[in-house]
Amino acid sequence: MKKTLLLMISLAILAGGSFAQKIKGSDTMLPLSQKEAESFMKAGKGNVTVTGGGSGVGFTALIDGTTQIAQASRAIKMDEKLKLTEAGISYKQVIAAYDALAMVVNPSNRVDKLTREQLEGIYTGKIKNWKQVGGADLLIVVYTRETSSGTYEFVKTSVLKNKNFVNSALSMPATGAIIQSVSQTKGAIGYVGLAYVNKEVKALKVSYNGGKNYINPSIETAMNKTYPITRPLYYYYNNKDAAKVKAYIDYVLSPEGQKIVLKVGYVPLSK
Amino acid sequence: MKKIFKLILIALLVVAINPSFAQEAEGTPTDTLGAAVNKLQSAVELMQRFKVTGYLQVQSQFTDSLGNPFAGGAFPANTDKRFGVRRGRLKFAYNTLLTSFVAQFDITEKGFATKDIYMVVRDPWTQTLSLTGGVFNRPFGYEIAFSSSARESPERARFTQTLFPGERDLGYMLTIQGPKTSSWNFLKIQGGFFAGNGINPETDKKKDFIGQISISKSALDEKIKYGIGASYYDGGVYQGTANVYTMSNGVYAKDASAVTIGKFAKRQYYGLDAQFAVESAIGISTLRGEYISGQQPSTATSPNSFTASPSADLYMRDVKGSYVYFVQGIKGTKHQLVVKYDMFDPNAKISGDQIGLSATNMKATTAGDLKYTTFGIGWIYAYNSSLKLMAYYDMVKNETSKNLTGYSKDLKDNVFTLRLQCKF
Numbered sequence: 001m002k003k004t005l006l007l008m009i010s011l012a013i014l015a016g017g018s019f020a021q022k023i024k025g026s027d028t029m030l031p032l033s034q035k036e037a038e039s040f041m042k043a044g045k046g047n048v049t050v051t052g053g054g055s056g057v058g059f060t061a062l063i064d065g066t067t068q069i070a071q072a073s074r075a076i077k078m079d080e081k082l083k084l085t086e087a088g089i090s091y092k093q094v095i096a097a098y099d100a101l102a103m104v105v106n107p108s109n110r111v112d113k114l115t116r117e118q119l120e121g122i123y124t125g126k127i128k129n130w131k132q133v134g135g136a137d138l139l140i141v142v143y144t145r146e147t148s149s150g151t152y153e154f155v156k157t158s159v160l161k162n163k164n165f166v167n168s169a170l171s172m173p174a175t176g177a178i179i180q181s182v183s184q185t186k187g188a189i190g191y192v193g194l195a196y197v198n199k200e201v202k203a204l205k206v207s208y209n210g211g212k213n214y215i216n217p218s219i220e221t222a223m224n225k226t227y228p229i230t231r232p233l234y235y236y237y238n239n240k241d242a243a244k245v246k247a248y249i250d251y252v253l254s255p256e257g258q259k260i261v262l263k264v265g266y267v268p269l270s271k
Numbered sequence: 272m273k274k275i276f277k278l279i280l281i282a283l284l285v286v287a288i289n290p291s292f293a294q295e296a297e298g299t300p301t302d303t304l305g306a307a308v309n310k311l312q313s314a315v316e317l318m319q320r321f322k323v324t325g326y327l328q329v330q331s332q333f334t335d336s337l338g339n340p341f342a343g344g345a346f347p348a349n350t351d352k353r354f355g356v357r358r359g360r361l362k363f364a365y366n367t368l369l370t371s372f373v374a375q376f377d378i379t380e381k382g383f384a385t386k387d388i389y390m391v392v393r394d395p396w397t398q399t400l401s402l403t404g405g406v407f408n409r410p411f412g413y414e415i416a417f418s419s420s421a422r423e424s425p426e427r428a429r430f431t432q433t434l435f436p437g438e439r440d441l442g443y444m445l446t447i448q449g450p451k452t453s454s455w456n457f458l459k460i461q462g463g464f465f466a467g468n469g470i471n472p473e474t475d476k477k478k479d480f481i482g483q484i485s486i487s488k489s490a491l492d493e494k495i496k497y498g499i500g501a502s503y504y505d506g507g508v509y510q511g512t513a514n515v516y517t518m519s520n521g522v523y524a525k526d527a528s529a530v531t532i533g534k535f536a537k538r539q540y541y542g543l544d545a546q547f548a549v550e551s552a553i554g555i556s557t558l559r560g561e562y563i564s565g566q567q568p569s570t571a572t573s574p575n576s577f578t579a580s581p582s583a584d585l586y587m588r589d590v591k592g593s594y595v596y597f598v599q600g601i602k603g604t605k606h607q608l609v610v611k612y613d614m615f616d617p618n619a620k621i622s623g624d625q626i627g628l629s630a631t632n633m634k635a636t637t638a639g640d641l642k643y644t645t646f647g648i649g650w651i652y653a654y655n656s657s658l659k660l661m662a663y664y665d666m667v668k669n670e671t672s673k674n675l676t677g678y679s680k681d682l683k684d685n686v687f688t689l690r691l692q693c694k695f
Binding site: 063064066075076077078079081082083084087088089090109147157162163164176239 | 455
């Protein structure tokens with residue numbers, strides 16, 4: 001009887017472990033994937049582990065076969081597609097949600113709105129002092145993400161129009177580090193996914209039409225597409241893992257999964 | 272009573288001052304875990320600097336005739352079938368922000384050989400400059416540096432194997448390329464001085480200059496990637512004898528001006544390369560091509576580059592070479608199809624029946640002056656990033672000449688290769 005019980009317990013553990021899938025990549029998507037995974041596991045649908053590292057890290061893991069799902073806050077690059085082809089991997093891209101990217105400053109900073117051109121000037125180093133944009137006489141300290149980050153890529157393309165970040169920009173390994181640094185540095189500016197914005201930082205209103213309209217980053221303005229710095233958030237997986245990841249992907253795209261998207265602070269695919 | 276009280280007091284005093292009796296202040300579980308994680312993180316960061324990678328290529332080859340002389344290494348004289356380890360690479364790299372050290376070896380049944388052994392020093396201020404020193408890939412063209420583990424044909428183009436044997440050379444090189452965060456990262460400029468003998472010691476005082484400028488970009492929609500490069504080689508080969516021959520009216524004439532032993536005969540190439548990849552509904556299509564022309568000091572019977580200072584007479588050849596690859600990935604599958612055209616003309620000043628002719632006091636051209644064109648077709652199956660199968664057929668056509676014994680018609684030297692590669 002005891003032996004049978006032990007065998008059944010072992011089989012149960014093995015069975016539970018065999019459905020475990022890994023999600024790796026974008027730090028922007030971490031809060032979302034963690035909540036989705038938690039809810040998915042609570043519902044008894046399977047086991048999921050989630051780690052960050054940046055969108056680039058996720059794609060590398062997909063190529064190497066060390067993750068089932070790569071989460072990314074940018075679309076896959078041509079170089080990564082070539083490596084996947086070389087590795088014999090055909091992949092599927094799924095948009096899980098949208099994200100509004102907030103430009104954040106220290107709460108003591110009296111500047112509360114900037115145009116895209118001013119943001120470009122700040123991040124490229126042409127604007128060096130907050131007084132140049134209506135703030136106090138205080139040097140600007142730029143925080144950015146590492147180059148493997150999809151958030152970094154998106155800001156470079158959308159806000160900087162592919163120009164270089166200023167050499168003195170401080171590169172942070174994760175979104176949380178940007179929040180911490182900006183909250184502790186009076187002259188700091190950085191960028192984070194909307195889901196990471198908290199009371200320790202202030203999100204700026206942004207104008208992409210030369211100052212005619214300034215829009216606050218929020219779920220509403222991202223959903224009605226008035227906030228200009230919005231981007232899709234992706235899951236990528238190897239087609240051969242389609243059956244393994246189907247339950248989780250379907251869960252994220254379901255009404256229940258999209259409610260979690262809204263709850264975490266991201267933008268659902270539809271109202 | 273008083274005695275007992277005193278004894279207790281003394282005992283308490285001993286306990287208080289004796290550290291071995293002191294109870295250690297316990298940290299919280301979170302503190303303990305945090306300290307352990309910090310230690311592990313430091314260890315992992317150190318380990319991440321060290322990388323070991325490699326690949327093994329095992330293959331069977333079949334050719335049309337015994338002792339086929341080329342095909343990535345001549346077949347033994349009495350065989351038209353062979354099996355072997357084509358490459359067994361083991362690469363060690365240690366990388367910090369400032370430096371890299373790389374050593375790569377080739378281990379096969381033929382023996383143990385060094386392929387790369389070099390260091391790189393990077394500038395920590397602009398992250399734009401780096402200095403490489405040791406034995407490493409010559410900065411010429413595209414195919415030299417393109418890994419054999421990724422290449423879609425068994426061997427590099429004939430001109431690469433002939434003019435740049437081993438791909439690597441001993442030297443030092445400066446690279447200028449903006450960091451990944453720079454909008455100039457697409458541009459790379461490399462230039463350096465090399466011994467010119469490939470993976471061999473230096474044997475003379477002449478240093479060959481090799482330089483390259485290239486760009487590599489993707490379209491904003493990430494469906495197209497393209498690149499273009501221009502390369503230049505300026506060097507010399509030691510004249511070990513008083514005889515240097517150059518082409519004159521279809522034969523080799525002794526160059527009256529180049530009679531000094533110890534001088535250097537010009538070795539010079541110009542190269543252009545281009546790459547284009549586009550994603551479509553059928554998959555990723557890649558087109559790659561390269562062209563080279565120049566002057567090659569060589570021997571009477573072979574256009575191959577020297578691996579040491581020669582002691583034979585030098586024959587100066589005007590060389591031309593090119594290749595084009597077309598690779599088609601089949602979308603949704605693990606298959607790729609490849610078609611390749613490869614041309615190498617070791618003596619562009621003569622052709623056809625001119626080869627093999629001689630004249631009074633002149634030297635005849637030889638089989639070393641024959642042009643080769645190769646048309647290759649292949650299929651690649653990539654099971655995953657580690658395991659790949661390749662089947663490839665090379666149709667080799669040589670120039671013919673009725674004046675050259677044994678070359679009045681095309682030789683039977685087509686090769687079929689079936690290769691299994693494992694990579695880690």
